[in-house]
Amino acid sequence: MNFASKVKKEIINGTIKKADRLSFLTAFIRASGSIIRKNNEIGFEIYSKNSDVIAKVAYLIKTEFGIENINILTEEDTLNKKNDYILDLFGGQAVNVLKKCEILTFQKGEFVLNPDLNATFLTNDYQKKAFIKGLFLGAGTCTIPTSSKSSTGYHLEVNFSNYQTALSFSEILAGFNFVPKLTKRKEGFIVYLKNSEEITDFLVLVGATSCALALTDTVVNKQVANRVNRSRNCDLGNIGKQMRAVEKHIDAINLIESTISLEELSDGLREVAISRREFNEDTLEELAERLNITKSCLNHRLRKLVEISNNLR
Numbered sequence: 001m002n003f004a005s006k007v008k009k010e011i012i013n014g015t016i017k018k019a020d021r022l023s024f025l026t027a028f029i030r031a032s033g034s035i036i037r038k039n040n041e042i043g044f045e046i047y048s049k050n051s052d053v054i055a056k057v058a059y060l061i062k063t064e065f066g067i068e069n070i071n072i073l074t075e076e077d078t079l080n081k082k083n084d085y086i087l088d089l090f091g092g093q094a095v096n097v098l099k100k101c102e103i104l105t106f107q108k109g110e111f112v113l114n115p116d117l118n119a120t121f122l123t124n125d126y127q128k129k130a131f132i133k134g135l136f137l138g139a140g141t142c143t144i145p146t147s148s149k150s151s152t153g154y155h156l157e158v159n160f161s162n163y164q165t166a167l168s169f170s171e172i173l174a175g176f177n178f179v180p181k182l183t184k185r186k187e188g189f190i191v192y193l194k195n196s197e198e199i200t201d202f203l204v205l206v207g208a209t210s211c212a213l214a215l216t217d218t219v220v221n222k223q224v225a226n227r228v229n230r231s232r233n234c235d236l237g238n239i240g241k242q243m244r245a246v247e248k249h250i251d252a253i254n255l256i257e258s259t260i261s262l263e264e265l266s267d268g269l270r271e272v273a274i275s276r277r278e279f280n281e282d283t284l285e286e287l288a289e290r291l292n293i294t295k296s297c298l299n300h301r302l303r304k305l306v307e308i309s310n311n312l313r
Contacts, residue, residue, distance in 0.1 A: 004141045010208040011133050012056050020130035021064045022121055026101035027131040028057055031138025035098065035113065042111065043090030044098060053137060054085040067093050117168035128172055133206045135169060142199065144218055156199045157192035166191050176205060242283060249276050249302050252309035259312050272301040
């Protein structure tokens with residue numbers, strides 16, 4: 001089960017209070033439903049690949065609107081090897097649902113689709129949270145890194161077919177201090193979050209607290225892994241720098257020996273030259289301690305050896 005499925009499972013297993021059902025159902029129908037005509041009747045179909053989701057929605061529609069019989073069809077999706085679950089409702093009951101959800105409005109003798117999400121019944125934050133739950137459940141997805149080494153980023157999005165609807169959703173999220181991005185994708189529009197902290201806050205908002213904790217653990221583990229990698233890379237860089245410096249010093253010492261002999265050097269320089277070549281794996285600190293001199297003094301003498309070799313060249 002991927003992360004998005006876990007989030008949706010936690011949402012659907014949560015409690016949708018009676019006062020928030022209309023908000024939740026309106027959002028879900030908008031997100032995953034289609035308004036259609038069949039046998040001269042207006043109706044809608046709702047699609048889901050999750051049987052638990054479609055069963056929960058069917059139950060909420062029955063209890064909220066007093067509808068006894070609701071059809072749920074199962075279609076085999078051979079390409080994805082999963083079933084599609086379709087809830088359909090037609091006739092007066094369907095029209096009543098769509099009107100109460102303010103998805104359809106009656107204008108000039110005909111029904112017109114209302115793209116604005118700011119319904120009159122969204123009067124408090126609880127109803128707006130239920131609305132956000134329904135939209136994500138119906139048309140949302142979320143991806144996070146699967147491990148500390150994963151290159152996958154943090155991404156949460158909700159898809160819309162209409163720009164005005166996507167913009168309305170962005171405004172609702174902004175009311176909860178989110179800063180969502182809105183962009184066009186193929187024939188639709190997406191509202192998305194890329195920041196791990198905002199995604200965590202979103203999951204808490206929709207009641208997926210366990211998933212929010214899992215995301216927090218992923219963020220922390222990835223940060224720790226990144227710090228370890230940076231430290232390792234820094235250590236490797238220092239080792240490489242040290243090896244290049246040692247090679248430079250030994251080349252200088254060998255040139256001096258083959259040209260004028262180390263015996264021509266002062267005692268201090270000769271001692272450093274012999275020790276640097278003999279103990280070539282020592283760091284500067286280790287070599288300075290071995291010679292019982294300061295690191296600053298050792299650096300000075302090594303620079304002097306390089307200077308002498310450069311003059312000899």
